Amino acid sequence: MQGTQLLDFIVSNLEDMKAKNIVTLDVTKLSPMADKLVICSGTSSRHCRSVANSLLVEAKKAGIPPLGIEGIKEGGWVLLDMNEIVVHVMDDESRDFYKLEQLWNGESKHING
Secondary structure (H helix, E strand, C coil): CCHHHHHHHHHHHHHHCCCEEEEEEECCCCCCCCCEEEEEEECCHHHHHHHHHHHHHHHHHCCCCCCEEECCCCCCEEEEECCCEEEEEEEHHHHHHHCHHHHHCCEEEECCC
16 A cells, blocks of 8 residues: 555545644655655654554554554654555644654645534
8 A cells, every 4th residue: 555545545534544744745845755745743652552553453453563653652743654655643742842844844634623
């Protein structure tokens, strides 16, 4: 699974887990490491961990194991490297502080609010 199909799979799973404010950023011109970033918020550290764990379980079932995982124990900011798409699941405090959307300043698409 690649490209739009992978992005749709990720966003659908995040929506199923009630992630908030899902944003996709096209960073193909900004980074050789990924084509897209997906940034979303959880209501708490526990919710962030649950959202990330659900995505991991479903991705593994679909034969898409992540290349890397960071922050799953803490939960305030979980990063999942899904090869061409990097997913950031953040609590509101971390998201407000780091402002990844502004930092990357890529072409963004808001999925939900």
